[in-house]
Amino acid sequence: MGKKYYVGIDLGGTNIKGGIVLESGEIIHKEMIPTGAGREPSEIIKDIAGLVNKMLDTANINISDVNSIGIGTPGTCNAKEGIVICASNIDFYNVHMREELKKYFSVPVFVENDANCAALGEYNVLTEDVENMVFITLGTGVGGGLIFDRKLYVGKNGTAAEVGHMIIEVDGEECGCGTRGCWEKYASVTALINQTKEYIEKNPDSELAKICENGVSGRSAFDLSKKGDAGAKSVVDRWINYVGTGIISIINILQPELIIIGGAISKEGEYLLGPIREYQKNNTYSQIDGATRIVAASLGNDAGLIGSAFLGKEVD
């Protein structure tokens, strides 16, 4: 059994968010500082240490009551050794995060990829016992996190769960990852925006074109579709078809009890989940003993922060 408080750090390209988290998942204190990406890693880590100390001071918590400090970082990690292997947007390459932070604190320090942390955050606040879960974030790209046998699964080299880079279209759209036809080229919010623009170009007099005069967002087609516009609905349907395609593959490979959909778009709730579940129903191979449940993420932007705090909970 660990101690009462878990400290989480969500290290991003723009900001560093810190939080003091209870075992329940409740954040009792939260602070944010700019990352200042591009500086020496040791400088940034010094700022992280300062942020932790400031939070503890403000919340009037003694470090001896802290179970662990967990850092969620972009890019790839060696979680076992506590090293950030490669996080290009903050210029971290082979940064010994644990070793560095050990200069400031004597509590255990954990390091993990930020998407994995978000998966862990969502998993830890579930009210039921779930053995296997897949977390999918639909955002600029499509990311993910895997929980197998109630533990985070990161694969051979810590970089598993890149669900956005499964191929759904042979020789499809070129992807930055080096291959073609990746799921995220079709099912990310970026892709939804592109598909919306495509529709507008073909239908310049449409209602969708009108409401997008000042710019297209991931919500444009959803907003208009809700009002019954057939054109907007066709854009949403097409995109959900792509989202569903990847979800079917994940179900057929992994048959998780639960799939959690995250990213801002998951706030569309049943407008997103209803059609995805319908797609699932019509396309799933095996439905023995009930289908995989698909739900929206519950933590929003705090998932990564809470998950990073809980990195140390896993190994209690």
Place this chain on the structure above:
Amino acid sequence: MGKKYYVGIDLGGTNIKGGIVLESGEIIHKEMIPTGAGREPSEIIKDIAGLVNKMLDTANINISDVNSIGIGTPGTCNAKEGIVICASNIDFYNVHMREELKKYFSVPVFVENDANCAALGEYNVLTEDVENMVFITLGTGVGGGLIFDRKLYVGKNGTAAEVGHMIIEVDGEECGCGTRGCWEKYASVTALINQTKEYIEKNPDSELAKICENGVSGRSAFDLSKKGDAGAKSVVDRWINYVGTGIISIINILQPELIIIGGAISKEGEYLLGPIREYQKNNTYSQIDGATRIVAASLGNDAGLIGSAFLGKEVD
């Protein structure tokens, strides 16, 4: 620690194969009887019991030296309860295999899907310690088995690892599973044969058409390609491109240490694996800490038998 002998049964649509297996994976005795599919499950199970007793008699082994009996069956299982849920080709629906066999033997009985057993068989004879492995069979369809954290992973309902039913082509070829564009419609040996036929139709005067006058097999294009025929090579290349597509997706999602390719076609060895590895090299997203190794299966037709025997080894 279990006892010395493991009994495995590979229950197929045509034959029931039985084997007595040592901890090393060596089969010391093997027998086969016809399944007689379509009969009452209790009749078939009675034959399985008879087969086990005959093997033990012939090999002069006492049942008290048997650790467990494992049954590999087609279709879906509830491994926990020892029930065959649905195996249409032998007409087994909700058959309480364990309960039935307990009438004949007092040793522990295990039941698992045959592809999962094959994965377990291949895994258990590895000479090195592997934590995560994906087994892929390229045959009439494309099947698979997953080993995570050194254990068989079967998902929520025992039907995970249907890798052949991940979608690699949105709105692609219709698949018997109820959706479209499944990997096995492009990367199975059946698909290779279809792709060979397609080439022959378009190129009736080709060398490949000539050697296939008496029929096309999965080896036709490979055999001629090895002799330097460009047309045959184009067929092989196209097929391997499809095989590689699914493998890249599996790597990006799961980052296993090892992928084992099974099915008769895996005997093509480096003619198959060389180009797949080349495809992997050119299309893999993350290569941190070395790439997933891809190797051919080593057990051939006995993988399922050995794996079923080892179902009881897992829980020693």
